[in-house]
Amino acid sequence: MENKNSTIHVEVAYALPDRQRIVALEVPEGCTVREAALQSGLDKQFAGLDLATADLGVFGKSVGAPDSQPLKSGERVEIYRPLIADPKEVRKQRAAKVKARKEAQ
Template identity: 45%
Template sequence: MAETIGVEVVYALKDRQEIASVNLPKGATIKDAVEASGLMEKYPEISLEKTGNKVGIYAKLAPLTTEVRDRDRIEIYRPLIADPKEVRRKRAKEGKVMKKGGGEADTDEGAASE
């Protein structure tokens, strides 16, 4: 009897995520998992073509030919709406200041006394 593994295939939508649990034979690939999940039929915008959706395992990009392991979480990524580099360029051109972190960087608290 062939050994099987269980994986989750996840597709994040704007307001929720779809999760499909599938059992596959050992040695299956990411492509096999996505096809077995049924998510491509439910969401026709998903494409595994070269210019289609990127995929990964636990937030790390991976090719479709990557062999999956038991309990892997295969993620199907949606395309970016805006290029982050282009957004930064536009803000800089408009003279808007971008802040790093969540608070003020120029505080006297914790500064060494003279």
Template identity: 45%
Template sequence: MENRPDIQVSVVYAQKTGEVWRARLVLPSGTTLLEAVRASGFEKAFPAYDLNALQAGVFGLARPADAPLRDGDRVEIYRPLAFDPMESRRRRALHRAKLSPKR
């Protein structure tokens, strides 16, 4: 097995309460996003979060679970959406249409 240099990454999760859970890790180079999440202790801290449906990114850009990380990356775990954005837009448009004066 080759000797790979270590990388430093952080894993963050913004909770609904406004608090931010953080873990700073030193991992082998080539570690994937999912491996970093698992190594961070996130599963133990948030057992209700389904990692099979993991939505995460690096510095605000969505990335797949198998994306390799680089030194200094910040892995951001996203909360599941509470609503469908398209449905929300449709409802707002309907509401505006009802309020606007007829021509």
């Protein structure tokens, strides 16, 4: 006989600039971050999304080992898109613009 507590409720989220989706799932206890992402089926809704290799996180914190980290009930898995620009480089460019503006005054 199956125990009522053998499954947990989690969500899996993915977003593009113009479209997002959150999928609620009931998964077995011990389900990993990657397994939940794969079970979400979001790769079928978003062309080019490869859940087998995508960077994943839980509630905004990147998960270093998504294939082995188990989820807890109520957690939200987030699927991250590759960065278009290096955030450090963007900050440097922004700082250079501010400095140039100040020097021009």
